[in-house]
Amino acid sequence: MTETPHAVSVVGAGTMGHGLAVQVARAGTPVTLIDHRESNLADARERIDDALAFLAEESLLDADVEAVRGRIDETTDVEAGVGDADLVLETVSEDVDVKAEVFDTLADAASDDAVLASNTSGIPITDVGETVPAVADRVVGCHWWNPPYLMPLVEVVRGEATSDETVERTRAFVDSVDRDPIVVERDVPGFVWNRIQFAVLRECMHIVEEGVASLSDVERAVRDGYALRTATVGPFETVDLSGVDLFRDIAAELYPHLADDDEPSPLFDERIEAGRNGVEDGAGFRDYDDPPAAVVRRRNERIAAIRRALGDD
Template sequence: MTHKIAVVGAGLIGRAWAIVFARAGLEVRLFDIDIQQLDQVRGLIDESLDDLKSAGLIEAPSQVASRIAVEVDLTVALAGVGYVQECGPENVAAKQALYTQLEAVCDAHTILASSTSGIVASHFSGHLRHPERCLVAHPVNPPYLIPLVEVVPGPRTSSTVVERTLALMRKVRQEPILVRKEVQGFVLNRLQGALLNEALRLYRDGYVSAEDLDKTVKHGLGLRWSFMGPFETIDLNAPNGVVDYAGRYGPLYYDVDTQRSEANPWAAPTLERLEQERREVLPVHQLLDRQAWRDRHLMALMAHKQRMAN
């Protein structure tokens, strides 16, 4: 695959993808239709790179930045690239129109991958002449700190495109998983959604405060989940592994699952009460500072995991 990558969309996810590819030594062309967005993108990328250096995750921010070119012309941005990471709006019609443009100006071999959080590839590529080159490569925000990428082919995506995409993700030090067939929300957001739905039900029905619910994850489940998944967790939590665990606790989990209310856990009264509790803990004007705090902690965690892996 060529060493040239195009990132279409210079928002939060697009900037983060540009860092991922440039950090790995690839030449990146970053395009956005919004000129105002492009005017500020260089400074925002430099800030992120300086933070990564401070955390010990990169050594030379200027070298990484030098590999990222900001382009105002889509044809120039896509000329000669082997892979396009699209980071446009979460809207099917908008993506269909964008992919028509991408196909019209890119090379025949170019892979077109979407960062979408839940729209399957067949919904925005089915009208193209070559839908076999299209798939989803859904990151976790920000991908330069959280390496998981969900690679989700459509029913007409070629196996060669899937393998090339998986290989590229490994090359740029991401951790790709293959979602074997299309499903709304893919894997990560379906898992996250299941936890959020149950968290909102427990909060709505008065079993726990918002603060204590968060404590349950960050001081409990989250500690294990930072280095192992749920299947390995249960495999290690019974003397004889998964089947032993299922025999001990499966009936409890199944019974709890049958008790869940069909009522929408995302109803307005629940969210309004949750909003009030969260704003008492963290006023709106402090959200940006807290997001920066989160990213610094993620950087420290990633640096620790890298040390432990060596």
């Protein structure tokens, strides 16, 4: 039987870091949250408290809030923070040079058998491993979806040098913190989740650009139609329910007409140039009257409601 970690360290206290700490601690495992700035840790403490309060309000927290909070330590000392960890999870900015610096430190400071995992969503795990060749067999992808304390799936990504033992230990860790691992056996760009997400997004952009339907109607078609159904059945089961032969025939007719752009849609640049960069600006593809925190909370409430309805949490 593969042993699960008795202690975990999370390097990076930003958007994902605090959420990772919450989920690990929520599952009963001590976790140390590490960041090079004390101000980032102070922000993370507030976010952790907000996340735990939210989970309690939504009846999604079995343990006592203070007990969970008590399993989370914070430090600005990377070397001390990772020294006793069985698994270190890096979640710093998506810059391979920044990650290389972090992993160089981890290679020296973490124990000789610690798993060194990256939460990157886009940088090849093989590239991360190549920055620390002496320990590349212990480098693995561990890509969580945001927010980690609500989204149930985690991608475990094998780099070219990642050992079977490291993959299995990471898979066991994900399972031990009440999350469902997806093992990505080939280190391809985007792994699984982002390949699917961006394929859908590319087609949505194409439909709007071509004037087939309005942006708001495409949004509704995905959110209230496609996503509602795929919350209960996956794409392959959907095919089975309707008939493999039917979907084969539709695919033959439809595939030649689907978007195959190699470059991002100009709809991105139009928004960026107009200062509509998302909820922080009060506008992106949509307009937002509420502050960013309220928009995020509304999204989280919807996710929590769906998970309760499905009996997943």
